[in-house]
Amino acid sequence: MSPNTSTGGSQGGGPGGGLMTPGRVAVAAVVVLTLVFIFENTRSTKIRLLIPEVTVPLWMALLGTGLIGALCGAYFMRRRR
Numbered sequence: 001m002s003p004n005t006s007t008g009g010s011q012g013g014g015p016g017g018g019l020m021t022p023g024r025v026a027v028a029a030v031v032v033l034t035l036v037f038i039f040e041n042t043r044s045t046k047i048r049l050l051i052p053e054v055t056v057p058l059w060m061a062l063l064g065t066g067l068i069g070a071l072c073g074a075y076f077m078r079r080r081r
Contacts, residue, residue, distance in 0.1 A: 038063075 041058040048054075 038059040041062065043058050044055050045058045045061060046053055046055050047061055
């Protein structure tokens, strides 16, 4: 038997691969952990933005800082190429 022939069974040989690839499992785990984090941090917190003081839910403040960090990281990675 040639090494290029399969002996049966579905290995997800299509262009998209299998339904549960390691990357998709990792993304699903991060999404679940993010949702748990958001629902655990629903209290309001005061944040001072230079002069004004605003009150926002903690998860929104953390999401905003995370997005700013992701945008800065993407900007610097793009400039690197």
